[in-house]
Amino acid sequence: GAGVSQSPSNKVTEKGKDVELRCDPISGHTALYWYRQSLGQGLEFLIYFQGNSAPDKSGLPSDRFSAERTGGSVSTLTIQRTQQEDSAVYLCASSPRVGVNTEAFFGQGTRLTVV
């Protein structure tokens, strides 16, 4: 597609349930990021994938959070045993490989509400 696509756009889940958020990056982009944005807050870095390198997981807030990227393309962010504090907009971005034109292109985000 032309841009970064995220699904679902909105997700309401009950506390304690697991959720999966999907990101389809721009074709050919090797770098993929997940960020979290809580209401009125800045961007909280979660995880970064770059090509075949080991992902930078330093931003994941707890072991309930995990992400994978299959075939260097689609990524899934999984949150297990969701808590109310997980409610936020989860943003995915992709960019060409570092060192070239490294502008990041963002998706519209998934708004997660844990009730």
Place this chain on the structure above:
Amino acid sequence: GNSVTQMEGPVTLSEEAFLTINCTYTATGYPSLFWYVQYPGEGLQLLLKATKADDKGSNKGFEATYRKETTSFHLEKGSVQVSDSAVYFCALSPRGTSGSRLTFGEGTQLTVNP
């Protein structure tokens, strides 16, 4: 490590006022620098960028100059409009460093009143 420090908000201006949002960075080498904007209810989008020292990025009347000597990339606009109300994020991208990621500032909320 890399870091970006932005002027704290929120910033409230009247229409046609002059805008400056300060941004300074810490990085090894010569990163690329960006300003992103997030309009109410929308996703982040690139506003402007500069890839080397003394470059000036510009778009929609906004400008920012890459100042290596002061490690700054301040955003300016001569006459703001109500439609410029948004959150602005300064960011840097390392150059030629495998495995390093984009780093964002905390964001600055701008409100322009008519």
